[in-house]
Amino acid sequence: MNIPSNYKVLFLQGGGCGQFSAVPLNLIGLKEDRCADYLVTGTWSAKAAKEAEKYGKVNVVHPKLDSYTKIPEPSSWNLNPSASYVYYCCNETVHGVEYNFVPETNGVVLVSDMSSNFLSRPVDISKFGLIFAGAQKNVGCAGVTVVIVREDLLGRALKECPVVLDYKVQAEMNSLYNTPPCFSIYIMGLVLDWIKNNGGSAAMEMLNKQKSSMIYDIINASNGFYVCPVETACRSRMNVPFRVGKKGGDDALEKEFLDGASKRGMISLKGHRSVGGIRASLYNAVTLEDTKALADYMKEFLKEHQ
Ligand code: PMP
Numbered sequence: 307m308n309i310p311s312n313y314k315v316l317f318l319q320g321g322g323c324g325q326f327s328a329v330p331l332n333l334i335g336l337k338e339d340r341c342a343d344y345l346v347t348g349t350w351s352a353k354a355a356k357e358a359e360k361y362g363k364v365n366v367v368h369p370k371l372d373s374y375t376k377i378p379e380p381s382s383w384n385l386n387p388s389a390s391y392v393y394y395c396c397n398e399t400v401h402g403v404e405y406n407f408v409p410e411t412n413g414v415v416l417v418s419d420m421s422s423n424f425l426s427r428p429v430d431i432s433k434f435g436l437i438f439a440g441a442q443k444n445v446g447c448a449g450v451t452v453v454i455v456r457e458d459l460l461g462r463a464l465k466e467c468p469v470v471l472d473y474k475v476q477a478e479m480n481s482l483y484n485t486p487p488c489f490s491i492y493i494m495g496l497v498l499d500w501i502k503n504n505g506g507s508a509a510m511e512m513l514n515k516q517k518s519s520m521i522y523d524i525i526n527a528s529n530g531f532y533v534c535p536v537e538t539a540c541r542s543r544m545n546v547p548f549r550v551g552k553k554g555g556d557d558a559l560e561k562e563f564l565d566g567a568s569k570r571g572m573i574s575l576k577g578h579r580s581v582g583g584i585r586a587s588l589y590n591a592v593t594l595e596d597t598k599a600l601a602d603y604m605k606e607f608l609k610e611h612q
Contacts, residue, residue, distance in 0.1 A: 307425070307428075307429065307431060307454075307507065308428075308431065309431050309454060310431060310432050312456060312457050312458070313431060313454055313455060313456055313457065314454070314455050314457060314460070314473070314477040315452065315453070315454050316452070316453040316454075316455065316473060316476050316477060316481050317450050317451075317452060317481040317486060317487075317491055317494075318450070318451045318452075318453055318470075318471075318476060318481065319449065319450065319451065319470070319486075319487055320451060320470075320471070321440045321448065321451055322350070322419060322421040322438070322439070322440040322451065323353070323357075324451060324471065325354075325419065325438040325451060325453065326353055326354040326357040326358070327357050327360075327361075327471065328438075328453075328467075328471040328473070329354070329358070329391075329393065329417055329436065329438070330342060330357070330358040330360070330361040330362060331361060331463055331464050331466070331467035331468070331471055331472075332459070332462065332463045332464075332467060332471070332472065332473050333390055333391050333415065333417065333435070333436070333459060333462065334358065334361050334362035334390050334391075334464070335362075335390065335462055335463070335464050336390035336391065336415065336459070336462050337388055337389070337390045339362075339363065339388050339389075339390070340361070340362035340363060340390065341362060341363040341364075341365060341386060341388065341389050341390060342358055342362060342363070342364055342365070342389055342390050342391050342392075342393060343365050343366075343367050343385055343386055343389040343391070343392040343393065343411075343414070344358065344364055344365070344366050344367070344392075344393045344394075345366075345367055345368065345377075345378075345383070345392070345393065345394040345395075345409070346366050346368075346370070346371070347371065347374060347376075347377050347378075347394070347395065347398055347401075347403050348374040348395060348398025348399075348400060348401040348403050349374070349398065349399075349400040349401065349578075349580065350395045350398055350399060350400070350419060350421070351393070351394060351395035351398065351419070354393060354395065354419060355393070358393070361464060362390070365384075365386050365389065367383040367384050367385055367386075367392075368382060368383055368384070373535070374398060374400075374401040374403055375401065375403065375535045375536045375537060376403070376536070376537040376540060377403065377405060377537075377539075377540045380407075380409065380410065383409075385411065385412070385414070387412065387414065389414050390414075390415065391414060391415040391416065391417045391435060391436075392409060392411040392414050392415070392416050392417065393417045393418070393419075394409060394416075394417075394418055394419070395418070395419040395421075396418045396419065396420045396423055397420070397421075397422045397423035397426075397542055397544050397545070398422075398542070398545075399421070399422040399443070399544070399545050399587075400545075400547075400578040400580060400581060400585075401536065401545075401547065401581060402534070402536050402541065402542040402544075402545040402546055402547040402585065403536055403540050403541075403542060404423060404540055404541065404542035404543060404544065405540065406539065406540065408430065408433050408434075415435035415436070415456075415459065416433060416434050416435055417434070417435055417436045417437075418434060418436075418437050418438075419438060419439070420437050420438070420439045421438070421439045421440040421443060422443045422444075422544050422545065422589075423443075423444070423542075423543070423544050424437075424439035424443070424444050424445060424452070425444050425445055425501055425507050425510060425590065426444055426507070426510050426511065426514050426543065426544055426589070426590060427507055427508075427510065427511035427514065427543075428506075428507045428508055428511060429507070431454060434454070434456070435455070435456050435459050436453065436454065436455045436456065436459065437453075437454045438451060438452065438453045438454070439451065439452050441490060441493075441494050443544070443587075443589050444497075444544075444589050444590045444591075445494050445497045445498065445501075445590075446490055446493040446494035446496075446497050447489075447490050447493050448490065449487035449489070449490030450486075450487045450490040450491050450494055452494075453473065455473050455477070457477075459473070460473050460474040460477055461474040469483065470483060470484055501590065510590050513590075513594060514543040514544070514588065514590070515543060516594060516597075517543070517588045517592065517594060517597040518541070518542070518543040518544075518546060518588055520597050520598065520601045521546045521586055521588070521597065521600065521601060521604070522534065522541060522546065524601055524604045524605060524608070525546075525548055528608055529612075530552055531550070531551070531552060531608050531611070531612055532548050532549070532550060532604065532608070533548060533549045533554055533555070534546065534547060534548045535547070535549070543588065544587065544588055544589060545585055545586070545587050545588070546585065546586040546587075546588065547577055547581060547583060547584070547585045548583060548584050548585075548586075549582075549583040549584070550563050550583070550584060550607075555582065555583055557582075559611065560582075560583060560584060563575075563584065563607055564576055564584070566603065566607060567600070567603060570599065570603060572599065572600055572603065574587070575600075586600060
């Protein structure tokens with residue numbers, strides 16, 4: 307990942323949700339106002355913002371979105387120059403909204419939840435104060451959460467910060483303040499080797515582009531039979547949500563789609579309960595061949611039901 311030498315890499319517990327608390331507990335006191343800017347573009351950033359409200363003032367930098375299908379134009383963001391940090395979720399797993407750019411914060415510390423697109427593409431770490439990611443999508447199994455944090459941000463935690471969530475303590479103890487989730491870390495080590503041996507994050511990016519294009523191309527060419535509600539510029543390469551049926555989603559047809567997929571060994575394609583429809587998750591472990599199997603099935607289903 308080309309992590310610069312002035313960053314620490316921590317292996318913590320508590321998942322992505324644990325970091326929703328750890329980030330404000332460690333960073334909201336960076337400036338006196340105890341204020342943080344949040345971009346709320348989906349379920350996960352909404353949850354993070356809600357959690358941060360316990361520890362300081364949260365400013366959502368854009369008007370509330372009616373539906374999580376877009377990223378508001380950066381020129382319209384109302385960033386607070388005295389915020390302690392600016393927070394965003396790089397890939398909204400439930401809604402399939404992904405940032406294809408790094409937000410400009412004019413010097414304010416930038417924090418990103420990369421739980422569901424970590425190591426799916428190269429990232430310029432030097433632009434960030436902190437990145438975190440639960441392992442269970444792209445780099446292993448649940449239980450371990452990676453935190454990459456710039457050293458000058460350590461030691462600024464609020465006094466009520468639980469010791470296991472205190473980045474400075476964990477950095478000083480080499481992530482061994484308490485018993486680490488050894489097995490999850492071991493599996494992550496194997497996955498990191500696998501990524502490295504397969505060309506690293508640049509190679510992952512190429513594959514992920516190919517895989518997601520394969521599915522989006524079918525959606526786009528389906529004449530409205532498959533509909534992805536997300537604006538083209540921020541469609542996720544990791545999670546492709548779509549509805550099946552001409553009227554923007556037909557429950558019976560979607561059930562038939564899922565049953566047929568299941569018969570072919572493709573499971574867990576049901577969309578998150580909060581959005582319905584279908585969601586194809588194309589994490590690093592999903593191969594081109596796997597994706598082609600789904601693409602072929604989508605084409606066949608379209609032909610049969612159009
Ligand atoms: N952030 C994102 C982007 C996620 O996708 C998830 C989990 N799906 C979380 C945070 C929460 O992670 P955890 O379940 O590990 O707490």
